[in-house]
Amino acid sequence: AQSVTQPDIHITVSEGASLELRCNYSYGATPYLFWYVQSPGQGLQLLLKYFSGDTLVQGIKGFEAEFKRSQSSFNLRKPSVHWSDAAEYFCAVGESAGKSTFGDGTTLTVKP
Amino acid sequence: GAGVSQSPSNKVTEKGKDVELRCDPISGHTALYWYRQRLGQGLEFLIYFQGNSAPDKSGLPSDRFSAERTGESVSTLTIQRTQQEDSAVYLCASSLGWGTATDTQYFGPGTRLTVL
Numbered sequence: 001a002q003s004v005t006q007p008d009i010h011i012t013v014s015e016g017a018s019l020e021l022r023c024n025y026s027y028g029a030t031p032y033l034f035w036y037v038q039s040p041g042q043g044l045q046l047l048l049k050y051f052s053g054d055t056l057v058q059g060i061k062g063f064e065a066e067f068k069r070s071q072s073s074f075n076l077r078k079p080s081v082h083w084s085d086a087a088e089y090f091c092a093v094g095e096s097a098g099k100s101t102f103g104d105g106t107t108l109t110v111k112p
Numbered sequence: 113g114a115g116v117s118q119s120p121s122n123k124v125t126e127k128g129k130d131v132e133l134r135c136d137p138i139s140g141h142t143a144l145y146w147y148r149q150r151l152g153q154g155l156e157f158l159i160y161f162q163g164n165s166a167p168d169k170s171g172l173p174s175d176r177f178s179a180e181r182t183g184e185s186v187s188t189l190t191i192q193r194t195q196q197e198d199s200a201v202y203l204c205a206s207s208l209g210w211g212t213a214t215d216t217q218y219f220g221p222g223t224r225l226t227v228l
Contacts, residue, residue: 041221043116043203043218043220043221044155044203090155099160099170100155100217102154102155102156103154104153104154105153
């Protein structure tokens with residue numbers, strides 16, 4: 001069975017600092033990988049997704065993620081965090097038609 | 113255009129009562145999904161509708177949970193004889209294509225269900 005692990009429950013970074021959120025997955029085939037953001041009072045929004053090809057994926061809001069098959073990882077990065085990035089971030093593996101397995105999320109706090 | 117909408121936004125009910133949660137997908141989206149998100153946890157897949165095909169109910173946790181969808185429009189998730197462990201945020205999502213893993217799902221704001 002597929003699974004997703006987000007090792008960091010909570011991360012705090014200073015505004016302007018770089019960010020990396022970790023995601024490890026277990027999957028029997030080539031994974032379809034996603035990162036979502038959930039801001040207070042708003043629905044989940046897709047940041048980026050990986051299906052194949054270039055292992056470095058660019059997303060919205062200045063985020064990027066790198067797929068590393070050897071490490072079974074799909075870490076999310078941003079070079080300079082803004083206060084508005086404070087939210088909860090979810091990594092997910094799409095196993096089949098619409099059925100995605102989600103991690104438990106990482107809550108990002110941004111210090112001024 | 114309008115996104116996915118869900119109603120009610122909050123629902124408080126007593127243990128043992130039935131509840132109905134509604135989802136209006138984005139117009140033209142053929143696929144619709146229901147998820148449950150317990151406090152501090154990620155999303156759990158519940159059920160998936162694709163056009164007129166039989167729904168994939170493999171994620172429903174018990175026979176107290178059921179869902180319907182009329183064509184490619186509104187869907188309702190019904191929980192009968194609610195239990196306290198049903199307390200969660202119920203999220204609906206829709207997608208344009210055939211619900212493959214490459215589709216982009218658009219999520220609604222969710223319904224927060226509290227069972228007393």
